[in-house]
Amino acid sequence: MQEVPVKAMSSSAAWPHRFVGGALCLDFINSVDMPGTAREQDLFVDYAAILRWSLARGSLTEAAHDRLAAKARRSAAAAEAVWRDALALRADIRMLAHALRSGDNPAPLIPRMNDKLSRLPLAPALRLRAAGAGTESGGNRVVFDLAGVDLEEPLWPVLWTTAALLVSDDTAKLGECQASDCDAIFIDHTNNRSRIWCSTETCGNRERVRRAYQAKRAVKAAST
Template sequence: MKDRQSDVAVRAALAKLVASQVGGHLALDFCNTAGEHLAERPDELLKDWESFVRWTVQVGLIEPELYGELVDSPSPIDEVWELREEIYHVGLTLALGDPVAEHDLVAIREEANAPKPMVVSDGGRVHWRPDSQFASQQLRAILAGEALSLFCSRRSARIGMCGGGLCGWLFLDESRGKRRRWCDMKDCGNREKARRYYRQLQKSK
């Protein structure tokens, strides 16, 4: 009975979405775990270790079966935040078409060079198997590696930034002519349309 209740609790926890996945790439979705990212104080979506582990499950980085084990071995969230901001800075630089400075890559490289989790086959599925004792470092190593792979590829020229106010979310713009403007038309896109409508209404008075 306890196991069943535990399973229900885990499923309920995992059903709570941490952040929308609109980036089109794992590294960019990681960057987008801070809302209003251009604001002086962004809205932190990775509030603690549990929400980070939950996010890694939701984006398919780790298997749901590992959620409870990793949550029960908490790590400080600060290093996760720091890596995210390092990656975001480089991603934003590329989105704006500016050159990336060598020193901006140092921290990401160091994280990417750290040991990664073991890769295992479980029931025919191949997936990462973090060690609960070193999960934070190992998961950060994956995310840093994903970011560098993107930044070193031709797809880096496709990184765009949402034009909605202080949103600042990043995404891979796969549209023809690179014309995508919003992280999500239903979110920032609709808000901007509402703002334009209101401004036009005010002008017509």
């Protein structure tokens, strides 16, 4: 990816990104918008942004989010360290996903993931989060009932779901958005692996408009 300026999202903004990966860990790595372009935007600008993502994605309850946000304000240096760990974890999972997609051997990346998994606590109990409680869909959904006492908690569901993905048949279904300004990774559940956009409403429409414009310019240039 070429070096370009990266615009930071305001830490007080509502979560702006759709979740298109089909797995929590893939939505985690899809948190860089329009990568490699002049409009690239890392949505994980700080620890607070990761908390907002976790709340919107449904991996933290509102109570856990609020407790962790308060703790992060009291322990800013520790929260920043977890934020940096999150960025490193995101890079590791993306490298794994790309290796699996391309048929490369992921073995060199496994020890680092095993090291992270070895320090994980057991998954907590589950609970139902009521409709309208902050998730993207707003519907009822089951979430991890994390306590909101350890600043690393937002990373735990990412690691749990990464492990679940790696041992599943879905590793053979990984796809990548074919839009020129997107490299989102997703699970392609189509019968013939024909999904080419992370979202037809965003990247698909944008790419169709771009191609139509280019075709129109080509026709105009040919007629002059």
